Amino acid sequence: MMKLLLQILSLLFSLSASSIATAAGSFAGRSDVGAFITEMHEKHGFDTEKLTLSFARIKPIPAVIKAVLPPSDPGIRSWQAYRDRFVEPKRLRLGTNFWRKYQDALLAAKAQTGVPEEIIVAIIGIETIYGRNTGKFVTLAALATLAFDYPRADPIHAESRAALFRRELEELLLLARETQRDPLSFTGSYAGALGLPQFLPSSVRKFAADGDSDGRIDLAGNPADAIASVAGFLKEHGWERDAPIAVTANVSGDEFVNLIEEGIAPRLKPSELLAYGVVSSDAPDLPVALIDLVTPQQPTEYRLGYGNFYVLTRYNRSSFYAMAVYDLARELRVRH
Numbered sequence: 001m002m003k004l005l006l007q008i009l010s011l012l013f014s015l016s017a018s019s020i021a022t023a024a025g026s027f028a029g030r031s032d033v034g035a036f037i038t039e040m041h042e043k044h045g046f047d048t049e050k051l052t053l054s055f056a057r058i059k060p061i062p063a064v065i066k067a068v069l070p071p072s073d074p075g076i077r078s079w080q081a082y083r084d085r086f087v088e089p090k091r092l093r094l095g096t097n098f099w100r101k102y103q104d105a106l107l108a109a110k111a112q113t114g115v116p117e118e119i120i121v122a123i124i125g126i127e128t129i130y131g132r133n134t135g136k137f138v139t140l141a142a143l144a145t146l147a148f149d150y151p152r153a154d155p156i157h158a159e160s161r162a163a164l165f166r167r168e169l170e171e172l173l174l175l176a177r178e179t180q181r182d183p184l185s186f187t188g189s190y191a192g193a194l195g196l197p198q199f200l201p202s203s204v205r206k207f208a209a210d211g212d213s214d215g216r217i218d219l220a221g222n223p224a225d226a227i228a229s230v231a232g233f234l235k236e237h238g239w240e241r242d243a244p245i246a247v248t249a250n251v252s253g254d255e256f257v258n259l260i261e262e263g264i265a266p267r268l269k270p271s272e273l274l275a276y277g278v279v280s281s282d283a284p285d286l287p288v289a290l291i292d293l294v295t296p297q298q299p300t301e302y303r304l305g306y307g308n309f310y311v312l313t314r315y316n317r318s319s320f321y322a323m324a325v326y327d328l329a330r331e332l333r334v335r336h
Contacts (some may be wrong), residue, residue, distance in 0.1 A: 169192075
């Protein structure tokens with residue numbers, strides 16, 4: 001009788017918590033969230049009651065929605081403005097200090113993966129200013145907001161993005177179970193990125209590494225783990241030890257435009273680009289892509305991106321991002 005009474009009280013508590021939270025605008029009680037919870041139970045064996053209570057404790061975050069909306073005045077993309085955000089005195093100073101403090105971990109990561117210290121330091125600097133800006137959003141709430149309430153201004157794009165964040169929500173719950181953490185204990189960016197390297201939960205599960213062999217992985221509080229994880233991510237995506245990244249180029253005529261339209265995956269060698277009016281002195285004759293770095297009202301900069309440059313775009317699929325990493329890395333190397 002006592003066991004039955006306890007089960008009834010537990011059910012009443014669950015229903016009460018869900019009802020109260022739903023009234024307050026939480027995710028609990030919504031059909032789409034309920035379907036997701038059922039899927040997590042059937043696919044991975046999650047306890048539906050516990051998941052329901054977790055979703056009852058979070059609600060959509062308006063700031064997350066605002067962050068993913070296109071700007072009302074998008075303006076024109078500017079390479080120089082973008083570069084100046086990251087290749088700047090604060091990151092150079094803090095990056096130099098970070099490199100000195102964690103030199104042993106950086107050298108170990110380089111020995112294992114071939115990724116240079118300055119590239120690792122530059123990525124962590126651009127992502128979080130060496131841990132100073134990892135984000136304060138509750139990750140479960142941020143991912144749920146994007147998974148279930150992604151803005152519908154562009155329905156086709158919105159659905160694909162929402163599906164991506166539903167997968168990351170699934171990955172977060174799996175990560176929480178694997179690490180024996182409360183799903184609500186994770187905090188990060190508005191898009192659900194975590195720790196110094198700003199890995200999404202799927203990347204944490206695939207690429208997070210124990211950089212100091214202490215038996216645990218902490219991307220938020222242990223720079224050695226973050227360093228090893230960034231290096232491992234790049235290696236797994238094809239980083240080649242001692243291979244070139246990018247070189248400057250000059251263009252003439254009109255044929256080079258066809259190369260830009262082909263994208264940033266390396267395809268032709270510099271010797272083959274001569275026929276397109278593209279010239280680069282002392283460029284290793286390995287496959288490259290022509291990268292255009294546009295700044296309004298200024299001459300466009302052109303560079304040749306090698307295989308390792310393309311690998312950098314796997315971290316963030318933007319040629320501006322990858323080139324900013326490269327430029328910051330070179331400046332850090334000079335100062336180290």
